[in-house]
Every structure is written in structure tokens, then in C-alpha cells.
Amino acid sequence: MSPPLLGIEGHSQCNVSLMASSASADCISQNVSGLKERNYFGLSDCSSVDSSAVSSVADENKKNLNLKATELRLGLPGSQSPDRDSEFALLSSGKLDEKQLFPLVPSKDGICLLSQKTVVSGNKRGFSDTVDGFSEPKSSIFSDGNWMFNAAGSESVQPKLAGNAGINVMLTNRSSGAQPSIKVEVPAKEPQEANDKMNGSNTNSVPASKAQVVGWPPIRSFRKNTLATTSKNNDEVDGKPGPGALFVKVSMDGAPYLRKVDLRTYSTYKELSSALEKMFSCFTLGQCGPQGAPVREVMSETKLRDLLHGSEYVLTYEDKDGDWMLVGDVPWEMFIGTCKRLKIMKGSDAIGLAPRAVEKSKNRN
Amino acid sequence: MCLFQCMMNYFPEEVLDHVFDFLSSHRDRNAVSLVCKSWYSVERFSREKVFIGNCYAVNPERVLARFPRIRSLTLKGKPHFADFNLVPHDWGGHVYPWIEAMAKNGINLEELRLKRMVVSDESLELLAKSFPNFKSLVLVSCEGFTTDGLAAIASNCRYLRELDLQENDVDDRKGQWLSCFPESCTSLVSLNFACLKGEVNMAALERLVARCRNLRSLRLNHAVPLDSLQKILVQAPQLTDLGTGSYVHEPDSETYIKLKNAIQKCTSIRSLSGFLDVHVQCLPAIYPICTNLTSLNLSYAPGIYSNELMKLISHCMKIERLWILDTIGDTGLGVVASTCKELQELRVFPSDLYGVGNAAVTEEGLVAISAGCPKLNSILYFCQQMTNAALITVAKNCPNFIRFRLCTLNPTIPDAVTNLPLDEGFGAIVKSCKGLKRLSVSGLLTDQVFLYIGMYAEHLEMLSIAFAGDSDKGMLYVLNGCKKLKKLEIRDSPFGNVALLADIGKYETMRSLWMSSCEVTYGACKSLAEKMPRLNVEIINEGDQIEASPDARQRVEKMYLYRTLVGPRRDAPDYVWTL
Numbered sequence: 001m002s003p004p005l006l007g008i009e010g011h012s013q014c015n016v017s018l019m020a021s022s023a024s025a026d027c028i029s030q031n032v033s034g035l036k037e038r039n040y041f042g043l044s045d046c047s048s049v050d051s052s053a054v055s056s057v058a059d060e061n062k063k064n065l066n067l068k069a070t071e072l073r074l075g076l077p078g079s080q081s082p083d084r085d086s087e088f089a090l091l092s093s094g095k096l097d098e099k100q101l102f103p104l105v106p107s108k109d110g111i112c113l114l115s116q117k118t119v120v121s122g123n124k125r126g127f128s129d130t131v132d133g134f135s136e137p138k139s140s141i142f143s144d145g146n147w148m149f150n151a152a153g154s155e156s157v158q159p160k161l162a163g164n165a166g167i168n169v170m171l172t173n174r175s176s177g178a179q180p181s182i183k184v185e186v187p188a189k190e191p192q193e194a195n196d197k198m199n200g201s202n203t204n205s206v207p208a209s210k211a212q213v214v215g216w217p218p219i220r221s222f223r224k225n226t227l228a229t230t231s232k233n234n235d236e237v238d239g240k241p242g243p244g245a246l247f248v249k250v251s252m253d254g255a256p257y258l259r260k261v262d263l264r265t266y267s268t269y270k271e272l273s274s275a276l277e278k279m280f281s282c283f284t285l286g287q288c289g290p291q292g293a294p295v296r297e298v299m300s301e302t303k304l305r306d307l308l309h310g311s312e313y314v315l316t317y318e319d320k321d322g323d324w325m326l327v328g329d330v331p332w333e334m335f336i337g338t339c340k341r342l343k344i345m346k347g348s349d350a351i352g353l354a355p356r357a358v359e360k361s362k363n364r365n
Numbered sequence: 366m367c368l369f370q371c372m373m374n375y376f377p378e379e380v381l382d383h384v385f386d387f388l389s390s391h392r393d394r395n396a397v398s399l400v401c402k403s404w405y406s407v408e409r410f411s412r413e414k415v416f417i418g419n420c421y422a423v424n425p426e427r428v429l430a431r432f433p434r435i436r437s438l439t440l441k442g443k444p445h446f447a448d449f450n451l452v453p454h455d456w457g458g459h460v461y462p463w464i465e466a467m468a469k470n471g472i473n474l475e476e477l478r479l480k481r482m483v484v485s486d487e488s489l490e491l492l493a494k495s496f497p498n499f500k501s502l503v504l505v506s507c508e509g510f511t512t513d514g515l516a517a518i519a520s521n522c523r524y525l526r527e528l529d530l531q532e533n534d535v536d537d538r539k540g541q542w543l544s545c546f547p548e549s550c551t552s553l554v555s556l557n558f559a560c561l562k563g564e565v566n567m568a569a570l571e572r573l574v575a576r577c578r579n580l581r582s583l584r585l586n587h588a589v590p591l592d593s594l595q596k597i598l599v600q601a602p603q604l605t606d607l608g609t610g611s612y613v614h615e616p617d618s619e620t621y622i623k624l625k626n627a628i629q630k631c632t633s634i635r636s637l638s639g640f641l642d643v644h645v646q647c648l649p650a651i652y653p654i655c656t657n658l659t660s661l662n663l664s665y666a667p668g669i670y671s672n673e674l675m676k677l678i679s680h681c682m683k684i685e686r687l688w689i690l691d692t693i694g695d696t697g698l699g700v701v702a703s704t705c706k707e708l709q710e711l712r713v714f715p716s717d718l719y720g721v722g723n724a725a726v727t728e729e730g731l732v733a734i735s736a737g738c739p740k741l742n743s744i745l746y747f748c749q750q751m752t753n754a755a756l757i758t759v760a761k762n763c764p765n766f767i768r769f770r771l772c773t774l775n776p777t778i779p780d781a782v783t784n785l786p787l788d789e790g791f792g793a794i795v796k797s798c799k800g801l802k803r804l805s806v807s808g809l810l811t812d813q814v815f816l817y818i819g820m821y822a823e824h825l826e827m828l829s830i831a832f833a834g835d836s837d838k839g840m841l842y843v844l845n846g847c848k849k850l851k852k853l854e855i856r857d858s859p860f861g862n863v864a865l866l867a868d869i870g871k872y873e874t875m876r877s878l879w880m881s882s883c884e885v886t887y888g889a890c891k892s893l894a895e896k897m898p899r900l901n902v903e904i905i906n907e908g909d910q911i912e913a914s915p916d917a918r919q920r921v922e923k924m925y926l927y928r929t930l931v932g933p934r935r936d937a938p939d940y941v942w943t944l
Contacts, residue, residue: 215449215856216831217715217747217774218805220506222532222560223665224718230641230667264670265694 246336252280252313252344263336269328273315280344314349317342381407391416410434417441418851418876420458420482421901424931425466436475437501438463442482444879444925445829446854448506451881451923453907455938458482461491462936468495476501476527483507489514493521500552501527511536512563519545527555529582537563544569553577557584559608559639564588575600584608587641592620598627606660607631609639616646625650638662638688645673655680659707664688664714675700685709685740690716691726691747698730702737710743715774725774728755728781735762743768750781751808756790760797769794770805776832776857779809786810792817795825805829815839819846827852840864844871854879862889869897877927888917890924894944901933902926904942 246263259279266272315327319338327335327342385408388394398408414437415428429435442458460482467474474496484507492499499522512535518528519542543558543565553573558565565588574580574597581604585594589610598604614621624647634654643666655661658681663669667690669677674689675697681687684705691713693701701708711734713726728751735741735758742765751773771791779786787808795801795818802824806814810833818825819842826849834840840860843853844867853875861884872878887904894902905923933943 213776213857215446215451216776217718217772218449218829218831219715219718219747220448220532221450222506222534223714226641226665227667227716227718230665267672 248317248339248341250276250279250342250344253346253349255280255344261342263339268332269335272327276315276342276344314345314347315342316345378403378407382411385411389414413437414476415439419927419929420460420463421931421934422876422927422929425463427930429466429470429472433470433472435467436473437478438467438474438476439478439480440482441480444854444877445481445852446856446879446881447481451856452925453905453938453940455483456905456941457934457936457938459488459936460484461488464488464491464495472496473498475499476503478503478505479507480505481507483509484514485509486511486514486517490517493517498524500524501529503527503529503531504533505531506533508534512538512540512542512561515558516540516542516545519543519550520547523547523550524552525550526552528553529555529557530560531557533560535561537561539563541566541569543573546573548572548576551576551578554579555582555606556580557582557608559584559586561586562588567593571596571600578603580604582606582636584638585610587611587639590614591624591647595620595624595627598624598631602627602630603633604631605633606636607634607638608662609637611642612640612647613642613644614647616644621647621650629653632657634658636660636662638665640666640669643668645669648673648677652677652680656682659683660686662686662688664690664712666690667692667716671697679704681705683707688712688714690714692716693726693730695726695730695733698726699733699737702733705738707740708734708738709740710768711738711741712745713747714745715747725749728752731755732758732762735759739763740765742766745770745772745805747772747774749774750778751787751790752780752782753785753787753790753793754780754782756787757793760790760793764797764799766794766798766801768803769798769801770803770829771807772805773808776807777809786813788813788817792821795821800824803827806833807831811835812839812842815842819843822847824849826850828854830855830858832857834858834860837861837864837867841867844868850874851876853877855881855883857882859884861885865889866893869893872897872900872926873928875928877925879923879925880921881923883924885921885924886917887915887919887921890921890926891917891944893926898932899928899930900926901929902944903937904944906940906942 247260248263249258249260251258261272261275261279263272266275316324317327317335317339318324318341320340324343330338381404385394385397388397391414394408394412398405409431410433412432413434415432415435416439417423417428418441420440420442428438440460440463442460443452443456446452447456458481460477460479464477468491474492475498477492477499478501482504484504489510492502494517502518502522502525510533515528515530515535518525546553546569550573554577556573563586565586567589570585570589571593574583580601583597583601583604583606585597585608587610591610591612591614594610594612598607614624628650631654635658637651637654637658637660640663645668648669655677661678661681661684663674663677670692671694674693678684678687678693678697678700682704685707687701687705687708687710689697689712693713698713701711713730715725717725726746726748728748731744731746731748731751732755734744739762741763744766745768748771751771756771780790787806788811791804791806791810791814795804799821801822804818804822804825804827806818806829812835815834815838818828822828825847828843828847828850830853837860839858840855841864843850844864850871854877856879860880865880865885866889890902890904894900903925904921905925907922937943
């Protein structure tokens with residue numbers, strides 16, 4: 001239907017076809033590995049950790065390579081080995097300039113790029129893969145917009161999610177097109193049931209300020225303006241939390257960043273507790289190795305629950321008076337009326353709280 | 366065939382005229398007028414409703430010359446992306462010249478429907494005074510007028526049946542425009558002023574409603590308090606479409622009880638909207654009418670959060686059209702899926718526009734809806750994330766989509782599970798939905814998705830692309846493959862001159878093409894404009910990005926081209942260059 005177009009803006013298909021393990025249809029998608037840097041925003045490119053040319057090819061090849069890695073075959077002379085090497089080199093280089101990865105001003109807004117759901121990437125893509133991908137110019141998107149990912153401090157989370165082809169995945173294989181077979185053959189990484197529903201509350205509580213991309217998400221200004229004014233009004237009704245959302249910050253000792261939850265989406269302490277467990281489970285799942293691969297296996301949900309309910313962590317909140325209280329003492333409605341922020345403390349730190357809480361509610365009553 | 370033609374020639378024109386009366390669709394009429402000269406002639410004298418999809422494709426004089434008996438005019442002005450602030454404020458789309466021309470020519474205008482146009486108070490005044498039989502004014506996403514203009518309409522249009530203002534940007538002068546409806550006005554059938562921000566005189570409103578016994582559709586703005594709503598409903602139990610004002614009151618007050626009773630008598634209400642301000646404890650009052658609703662718009666009701674929404678929706682078994690916020694969540698969409706078996710159109714808007722929170726829907730909600738609602742044919746879905754698998758499932762479940770618009774809040778997010786681009790998912794949609802006419806894609810997308818679109822989307826008329834594709838090929842697949850394409854709008858995608866210039870004749874078969882933040886250069890646009898005199902190629906040059914004598918290789922930030930019969934428009938502001 002369309003005339004074959006070769007060499008548009010220098011895209012060469014040659015070197016890619018070698019890597020293509022699938023049928024011709026994929027060639028079209030493959031060729032884009034020779035992507036040129038394009039800067040659609042006119043924004044300064046985020047500094048690439050690696051040169052884009054190498055990385056994009058490496059990217060493209062990565063998926064293929066991993067498939068090949070598990071196959072018994074003769075590599076085409078001279079074609080794959082260097083790539084293989086380069087891939088492994090990247091993996092082990094630990095050249096994770098994380099700071100560079102997150103050069104962006106942290107976003108207050110929410111849509112976390114890290115899909116924190118179970119992500120079966122099907123690739124042994126290490127952290128470095130995402131680093132490569134990041135050199136793609138489109139990454140500059142992420143200096144703007146609502147969808148900034150958890151910038152600062154994601155380091156500790158990062159490795160765990162690396163198996164998810166965590167950050168910036170969208171940047172890596174835009175060229176990957178149709179390679180479903182690869183996914184099937186390579187064993188999936190961490191099941192991460194614990195993280196399953198985390199995505200539901202994919203908030204990025206790191207405060208933002210970024211120039212948002214004009215016109216995204218594509219909503220009529222009338223709608224935007226109307227809703228903006230209403231939410232302001234709702235929050236001010238009678239000085240009580242209005243019928244709208246009631247967001248409070250949630251911090252956890254030792255976690256690199258905070259989260260926010262909307263207390264109105266829960267109606268019992270149990271719901272809140274399980275939601276928080278899911279949200280913060282990634283922080284409690286233990287240390288990760290230097291390369292970003294988790295040292296331990298993923299914990300089961302029950303183990304996690306035990307962690308939170310057991311002696312290790314306690315859920316506390318700061319009330320209107322500025323006092324830190326133990327969550328669970330007062331009726332739910334009263335709680336959401338007075339809660340200003342939440343904190344998941346280590347049990348040891350929370351010892352002094354319980355008596356005070358009882359006292360307070362006595363005073364109230 | 367020969368015999369047929371002879372027979373047709375013997376038909377007196379009156380007969381043809383009568384036959385054509387049955388043609389209401391402008392497309393049918395356009396087709397009919399192409400058959401032969403005599404049909405063209407009969408048709409043009411019999412056409413009363415004229416639809417003009419791009420006000421600059423033609424001018425008032427030509428329209429009136431061809432359709433002298435015009436009674437209803439529909440005009441669309443700015444390109445669609447103007448909705449998202451991509452088009453500068455004073456780009457154009459003025460309705461005044463049209464009203465002026467019709468007034469001068471003694472047209473018996475009865476209906477005017479405008480979308481994305483600039484409407485001045487002056488235009489409204491001229492409109493109100495020039496057409497004694499004027500009956501219906503519908504303004505959608507327009508701007509440029511104030512309540513003074515509305516006052517002119519109210520005062521002068523003696524037989525006004527419909528005043529429908531949807532999502533306009535109106536300067537509310539806090540005057541008494543509504544009070545300008547004379548006591549003699551009893552003809553109103555539809556009154557929608559939900560988008561106005563100021564107050565109206567309650568007594569005047571109540572009296573107006575009381576005397577307009579044919580009133581069927583009433584949408585109030587949020588300045589109308591609940592007790593007025595109650596009084597109004599008592600006067601107008603025949604309403605079929607209601608938009609509430611401020612829905613806030615003490616639930617155990619007498620007013621609320623009266624409201625409950627009044628609502629129960631409104632057994633004809635089929636469409637409900639409003640609730641910009643709401644006390645959820647007052648919602649139970651509307652449960653009785655929920656069972657009969659076919660259309661429900663809660664997309665401006667951020668105060669109704671998930672639990673309440675679900676409760677409400679569980680009463681709405683006959684809903685065909687549902688607009689909500691994503692606060693409903695995937696669970697809530699599950700409730701919709703199991704309750705609303707008649708659902709045809711669903712729109713899920715984002716509630717969290719500044720990215721603070723977490724309320725959003727994912728692919729799960731969409732899949733649930735597709736599984737539960739077999740009649741679904743139109744969707745607009747803003748979501749946190751999407752997967753190919755989900756889209757493939759949706760495509761299987763719902764092959765009847767006519768409109769499929771998906772918007773991932775992160776514009777280049779990949780498949781949430783596999784991290785692959787969403788090419789396959791959208792590919793499945795276009796392959797399965799053979800009647801697809803409108804498509805918006807988002808998420809991480811390569812040229813592959815456009816190959817699919819070109820191959821399978823045979824009936825596609827409008828395509829919106831943002832942050833997608835890898836090379837000119839993507840755009841070429843679409844231009845080559847989608848034979849019925851009418852509107853193509855692209856932003857922030859790597860399509861350049863090769864794609865733009867490959868098939869320039871194609872643009873005359875389309876209404877318009879918008880490309881912003883792409884790779885097209887000034888030189889290519891100029892070359893295109895030179896070769897195609899019946900296209901207006903406009904460059905929107907804000908901030909003087911391009912100097913007076915620009916370099917041909919300079920990238921153009923915003924280009925809008927459209928076919929036209931009347932050459933470059935004369936009302937373009939300085940920064941719009943028609944090449």
C-alpha cells in the first residue's frame with residue numbers, strides 16, 4: 001500500500017535486519033533502531049548516559065539477544081557478539097548514573113512512570129537498559145508534564161523494579177514492535193503480587209513544579225477550569241474536608257519518598273492499612289544488590305503483612321493539634337476529620353504513642 | 366441505465382423536490398446533487414439545513430448563492446486542537462460575517478449551530494434583530510460573547526425555542542439576561558445555561574419555566590440553589606432533560622423533602638447532568654428517576670466520589686450514554702459493566718488534572734466494560750495505563766466501535782505489563798471494528814500502529830495522533846490507507862516533509878490536516894501551498910519563531926491546512942501566514 005520507503009532521514013534497515021528474528025513485518029518496526037535523536041519539544045536533551053546510537057541499537061538488540069541467549073544457535077559472525085558484549089558490558093558496568101537518570105525536577109504530580117504493577121518484561125533487562133533508553137530524546141518529555149516519574153530517591157526502589165524494565169521503559173524499545181515470542185521464552189522476573197495493585201495509587205508525592213506539556217492530557221479548557229474551581233470550593237466547605245478527595249501525605253521511615261492517599265476512598269481502617277501495605281511493600285522487601293537485581297526473592301503477601309502488623313512497623317498519624325497518634329483508636333469518621341498526615345514508623349520508635357492516644361481521646365470525650 | 370436516465374428526465378421537478386425532502390443527511394444531499402445538473406438544481410433550492418464543517422472552506426456569499434432557501438446553518442470554526450490550547454486565541458472563526466450576509470440577503474434564518482467559533486455580542490445582537498422567525502441557537506465551545514449578547518437574544522427572539530450553551534467561555538456580566546425574556550415568551554423548549562458562572566434572577570427563572578409549558582430540556586448553572594430547583598421541578602414535571610444547579614442542602618430539611626417529592630413526579634426525565642456542587646447525602650432524592658435514565662453526565666461532579674457513584678449507577682439500568690470522572694475507578698466500572706447493559710457511549714474523564722492524586726482507571730475497567738456492555742460503540746477513556754492484551758480483548762468483545770478514543774495520561778507509556786508499544790492493541794481495535802470512524806491513539810506507539818490503521822481502518826474519518834510514530838512511514842501508511850480520512854491531526858510526532866508531500870492531492874479529499882511540533886519545514890509547506898491552490902496552508906507563527914524571510918529548512922511549529930474554494934482568508938491575524 002505504501003511505497004517502500006528506505007532511508008528516510010537516514011534510517012538504515014540493513015544492520016537491523018540481521019537482528020530480526022521474526023518475519024518481515026517486523027522489519028518495518030525494526031528499522032527504527034537507527035533512530036535519530038529528535039527533540040520534539042525543543043527542550044534540552046537530558047544528558048545521555050550513553051551515546052544514543054550505540055544504545056538504541058543495543059536496545060533494539062537486547063530483546064532479540066535475550067531470546068538468542070537462551071537458544072542454541074550459531075551467532076552470525078561479527079554481528080551479534082559485539083552486541084552481546086556490549087549488552088553485558090552495560091549490565092555490569094554499573095554505570096548507573098542515577099542522578100542523570102533523574103535530572104528532572106521532581107514532579108508533584110502523579111502519574112508515576114514506573115508502572116508499579118507486575119511487569120513481566122520478559123527480558124533480563126537490567127537497570128542499565130533503562131539508562132540506555134533514557135538517552136532517547138523523547139525522554140525529554142519527562143522533564144515536563146504530569147507524568148513525571150518518581151525522581152529523587154527512587155534509587156532504592158529502582159533495583160527492585162529493574163526487572164520490570166522499570167523506569168523509562170517507554171523510551172527503550174519504541175522500535176520493538178511485534179516481538180511477542182520473546183516475552184514468552186524468557187522467564188519472567190519477579191511476580192510481585194505484592195505490588196500488584198500498587199498501581200492503583202500510582203502517586204508521585206515528590207513535589208512538582210514542572211512546566212506541563214501544553215495541551216496534555218487533552219481536555220477542554222472549560223472542563224479544566226471548571227473542575228479546578230470546584231475542587232477549591234469543595235475543600236473549603238465549612239472548614240471541614242469537603243466531599244471531594246482528602247489527600248494526606250504518607251511517609252515511612254527509611255523510604256526515600258512519600259506517598260499520598262485519598263482517605264475518602266477508604267471506609268475502614270482495614271482498607272487503609274492494606275492499601276498502605278501495598279503501597280509501601282517495595283520498601284520493606286529488603287536490600288537489593290549493587291547491580292540492581294534484588295538479592296532476595298519476592299516476599300509473599302502474608303510475610304509482608306506480618307512485617308507491617310508485626311513488631312516492625314506501626315501506623316501513626318499527625319492530628320490537627322500537631323500530635324502524633326496511633327492509628328486505630330478513634331472511630332473512622334473522627335479519624336479522617338482530624339488526620340493531617342500519616343507515618344509508618346518503626347515499632348521501636350512508636351512506643352511512646354499509645355498511652356498518649358488513649359489520653360487524648362479521653363480528653364476529647 | 367439509459368432507460369432510467371430518460372425516465373428521470375421526465376420527472377417534474379416538484380416530484381424530485383418532494384423526494385429530496387426525505388433526505389435529511391447533508392451527505393446524502395451532497396451525493397444527490399452530484400448526479401446531474403437538474404438534480405443539483407432541484408436539490409439546492411430545496412436544501413434548508415446547511416452544514417459547513419470548516420467555516421473557511423467557503424464564504425457566506427457562495428453558500429447563500431447556492432442555497433437561497435437556507436433556514437438552518439451549522440458552522441465549525443477552529444481546529445479541534447484549539448480545545449487544548451494549541452491554537453492562539455484570536456486565530457479566527459468569526460461568525461459575524463455569516464450573520465451579516467444572511468441578514469443582508471433576507472434569509473429566513475431559524476437555526477444557528479456553532480462550534481469553536483468566535484461569537485461577539487454584536488453578532489448576537491444582529492442575529493436577534495435580523496431574523497424574526499429565529500428559533501434555535503446552539504453554541505458549543507464558543508467564546509467572545511457576554512451575557513449582554515444573551516440578553517439581546519432573549520429580548521428579541523419572540524419565537525425562541527432553543528437556547529443551548531455548551532461549555533462556552535462566556536463573560537458573565539452578572540446582568541439580568543434571563544429576565545429579558547418577555548412575559549409573552551412561552552415557546553421555550555430547551556434552555557441550557559449550565560456553563561454560565563453568574564447568577565440569574567431566580568424569580569424570573571421560575572416564572573419563565575412556569576409559562577413555558579413545552580419546556581423539555583433545562584440545564585441550570587451552579588448558581589441556582591436547590592430550593593429553586595425544587596420550585597422549578599414542581600412547575601415543570603414534564604421535563605425530559607435536567608441539569609441541576611447547586612445540589613447542596615441539609616438532607617433533613619423541608620426543602621429537601623419537597624425536592625424529593627417533586628422529583629418523583631418527574632417521570633419523564635431521561636437525561637441528567639450537573640452536580641457541580643453536591644452534597645452526597647442529598648443524592649438519594651434522584652434514585653427514583655435513575656431507573657429511567659438513558660443519559661447521565663456526572664463528568665462535572667467531582668464531589669461524588671467512588672462509593673456514592675457506584676450506588677447511584679447501580680440504579681441506572683437503562684443508561685445508554687454515561688459520562689463520568691475516573692474517580693469511579695476500575696471497581697466502579699465493574700459496577701457499570703454489570704448494571705448498564707444498554708450502554709452505547711462511555712466517556713471517562715480524568716479528575717486529577719494536576720497530577721496530585723491517584724484516582725484513575727486502568728485497562729481493567731475498560732475490559733470490564735467491554736465484556737459487560739455489548740452495545741458499546743463509542744468510548745473516550747482517559748486512563749493511567751493500558752496493555753495490548755486488554756485492547757485485544759476489548760476489540761474482541763466490542764467489534765462495533767464507531768468512535769474509539771483512548772488517552773493515556775502519560776502520552777508515551779508502554780504496555781504496563783510487557784513494556785512493548787501499544788501497536789498491537791490498537792491494531793486489534795482497527796482490525797476488529799470495521800465501522801470505526803474516529804480514532805485517537807496514545808501511549809508508546811511506533812510506525813507499526815499506523816501500518817495497521819492504514820491497512821484496516823477503511824472507514825476512518827478522523828484520526829488524532831500525539832507523541833507517536835518513528836518516521837515518515839507512519840504518516841504515509843495512514844495517508845495511503847485510509848481512503849475516507851477527513852481530518853487528521855498530529856502533534857509532537859516525527860513526521861516530516863517526505864510524508865507531507867508524498868500525496869498532496871489527498872488533502873483535497875480531506876477537510877483538514879493539523880501538524881504541530883512535527884518535522885515539517887517551512888520550505889515544504891511553501892512548496893505544498895504553491896502546488897495546491899485550493900488548499901490554504903496556514904502557519905501559525907507565534908512568538909516570531911520564523912523571521913520575515915525564513916529559511917526553507919526551518920521547522921514549522923504549527924501548520925494547519927484545509928481545502929477551500931475561496932482562497933486565503935482575509936481575517937487572519939498577523940502571526941498566521943497563509944502561504
